[in-house]
Amino acid sequence: MQRCLALALPLVLATPAFAEPVAYTIDANHTYPYFEVDHLGLTTQRGRFNKTGGRIVLDAAARQGSVEVSIDAASIDMGFARWNDNMRGENYFNTATYPSIVFKAERLVFDGDKPVAAEGSLTLLGVTRPLTLTIRRLHCAPHPLNKRETCGADILATLKRSDFGMTKYIPSVGDEVRLSIAVEAYRE
Secondary structure, three states: OOOHHHHHHHHHOOOOOOOOEEEEEEEEOOEEEEEEEEEOEEEEEEEEEEEEEEEEEEOOOOEEEEEEEEEEEEEEOOOHHHHHHHHOOOOOOOOOOOOEEEEEEEEEEEEEOOOOOOOOEEOOOOEEEEEEEEEEEEEEEEOOOOOEEEEEEEEEEEHHHHHHHHOOOOEEEEEEEEOOOOEEEEEE
C-alpha cells in the first residue's frame, strides 16, 4: 500500500547519463500502486490507490537521485464502496487523520548505469519506517504521442503493516503486504 509511493522513482532513473540532474514528474494517469494481502488463508485480496503524484530527480552520471511520492490514501479502491469505506476507516488507513502515504528516497542503488533499487522511508499512519523498493523493467524513450522523454518501470516491495501500527485482524488478514507499482514519469 505504502510502497505505492516508491514506484515512480525507478522509471526516471534508467535514463542515459546527463551532465546535470534531470527532474521527472510522475504521470498520475499511468501510475498506480496495488497491494496484495492474505485473507483468512483462503485467498489473496488486492487493492489499489487511484491518486498518486510525485517528483523524481536523477543524476545518472553521478549515480545519484531522489524520489518523493505521495499517495492519496482515500483513493483506495478495493472493488466496491462498502469495502473502500472500511479501509478508509480507523481500523486500517484512517484517512481522516492521515490523508497521505509518502515515500521519500535519497539513495538509489545502481547496477552499472541502471538503478535497481531505491532506499528510503515510507510514512503511513504517521509512522515512518525504512523501505527499499526493487526496480524492474526500467525503460525510457520518447512518448509516441507527446514526444516527451518518458520513463516506466515496475516497482516491488514487501512490508509488514504492523510496523506502521495497522494491526486489525492479524493474523486472519495477513501482516505481510506485497506491493507492486506500475510507474510512468515524464521529463519536466
